[in-house]
Amino acid sequence: MAMGLTNAREYEAFLSIPVLSHSTDNRTQVGLALTFFGWIVAQQQPQPFTSYIPNGLHVGKHLLLRGRVSYGTEAFAINLQQNPEPCDGEVAFHFNPRPGEQQCVRNSFDGGSWMDEERDQPHFPFDEGRSFTLRIEVADEGFRTYVNGKPYVNFSHRLDLGNVHYLYLTEGAEFYDISYQDRYSLPYKSEIPQQMNVGKAVRIRGASQDNDGFSVNFACDPDNENCAFHFNPRPNEGVVVRNANLGGWGEEERDYDAEFPFNPNNYFDAMFICTDDKYMVHVNDKYFTEFNHRGGVNDASHFNIVGNLDIQDVEYFEPLEDDFVKTFPSGLVKGDVLIFRGFMKPGGETFSINFMNGYSVEDDIAFHLNPRVGEGQVVMNCCMGGDWGEEEREDIPSPLANREPFEVKVVVKRKKFKV
The missing domain is CATH 2.60.120.200 (Jelly Rolls)
Structure with missing residues (x-):
């Protein structure tokens, strides 16, 4: 059997789907079936996490990180460093938001010692539970950072960029999109x-x-x-x-x-x-x-x-085909996150996302998420053995009600799905 996500033919929405389910154990497969326009673009990363930076760092390089600060966290860090392990060699840029202090500390590490901290900031955008988009730009004079599209803080170069080969993420934040971007030429x-x-x-x-x-x-x-x-x-x-x-x-x-x-x-x-x-x-x-x-x-x-x-x-x-099915062989496990981005088609009133133990809506559905614009409600349910359970309803969020671009994040917990 295969577990999956589906959108029945009559539901109407354009969606992009970063699918964040990649466990390594031998569990039930997970599939994705859609009839709206969509694409798969991101993957959640476990923390701590190390990533090799393609082509290294150079002026004009950008790193884009999307994520959310974990609830209860005191601090997390993003390091641009020489080697895969933390504090093993140089750390050219240590970006360290600390919700407990309402401070974002920046520093470098060389020769086994931390250098002078920098703490000045226009505001603190990393409160616990808050989603963020962080862009790090490598400029001539230093690192420039942007949070949610706005300039945040700069950090002058202290060490040789040529020695930086890895991105290192600590615990304390959940990252679901990490990309490296090089400058394009014009026209x-x-x-x-x-x-x-x-x-x-x-x-x-x-x-x-x-x-x-x-x-x-x-x-x-x-x-x-x-x-x-x-x-x-x-x-x-x-x-x-x-x-x-x-x-x-x-x-x-x-x-x-x-x-x-x-x-x-x-x-x-x-x-x-x-x-x-x-x-x-x-x-x-x-x-x-x-x-x-x-x-x-x-x-x-x-x-x-x-x-x-x-x-x-x-x-x-590219738009996905009608009744598109995507299978995830590793299945869903606790901690997996699935993010759906999109907007309602013109005239569209409803769509659904179903987590299925199979390839069609005729199979068992562990979680049915069904926004209904006309009713102003989001309906949640499950279907086992052909029998639907008792509906749970919540008021529809304003982006869905107003047919604006939306993002739906589903977190797999031990005994429930959190939306």
């Missing part, structure tokens, strides 16, 4: 795999470097002579211009209700999602704007970025 040009189609998405993470802004183009040819969707943030005007060039530029669109998120040196996370009638744009997990197709859905075959933009990452996501 950025890429062929879109199999062209744009319904459900396909492109994600950009970066920061504008001046007030002149930049443009993101879903082009119909390699040279961007024709463009299905032109997205042009202009910090000097505080506006984002949208347009298309299909044998000539059309009418500009400038109106939107959201705040302008593309000011210089502010990192953003933008997702462009193609639906059957429009491009939907979300920035920093919030709906930003949309742009109706002026040509065919499949017209865009190339993607390019022009302007002064510090690009940290460009990702292409």
Whole structure:
């Protein structure tokens, strides 16, 4: 038998699914079955944890860590160091949030001794239970850190970057996404795999470097002579211009209700999602704007970025097939975390996520999670031997109710699932 997650055909949502279930024992298999658009992008790491840094550290390198501070923790640390074991050799950058002290201590370790601590900070964003996104940028003068997209603290280089080969994470925080990013060159040009189609998405993470802004183009040819969707943030005007060039530029669109998120040196996370009638744009997990197709859905075959933009990452996501099934041979065990990110399809009212002991909803379902927008409720249940248990209901969270991008995190406990 196989245990799985499923979304029945009638449920409507776009989701991305970082699946964080990788135990090593010989347990029941776990599968994932979906009928919405989604992708698998992350994996929880046990602590303490050591990771080899591909290509080492150099100016322009970025490390991106997403996680949550564990409840009851007094401190945790992130080290950029020479060797796999802690304090075995040099530690070029020791980043040490201490919720118990409301301080984030930074330091270096060399020759068997710690150097002078640095404690100045604008605020403390690592309270217990709090989720965070930490970006560490390797700059000419030192390490720059950003928390949840905002500049946080800097730390001048004290040791040779060439000696740093490992990332080390201590206990005290749960990390579910760790990535290393190298600087992209501009202009950025890429062929879109199999062209744009319904459900396909492109994600950009970066920061504008001046007030002149930049443009993101879903082009119909390699040279961007024709463009299905032109997205042009202009910090000097505080506006984002949208347009298309299909044998000539059309009418500009400038109106939107959201705040302008593309000011210089502010990192953003933008997702462009193609639906059957429009491009939907979300920035920093919030709906930003949309742009109706002026040509065919499949017209865009190339993607390019022009302007002064510090690009940290460009990702292409394909929609999952209907009744998509993903099997996890190791099964679910205590401590596993599964994260579902997405948004409701236009007009969608409900979807479900099912943890199954099998490959279909006809098998036993250990956990059924079913948001229902029209009822303003999230229904939870289980089904064993074809019989449903007693429903448990909670008020639907505002991102689901408002059809905004959402993140659902399911933690496997010893006797329950925690959402």
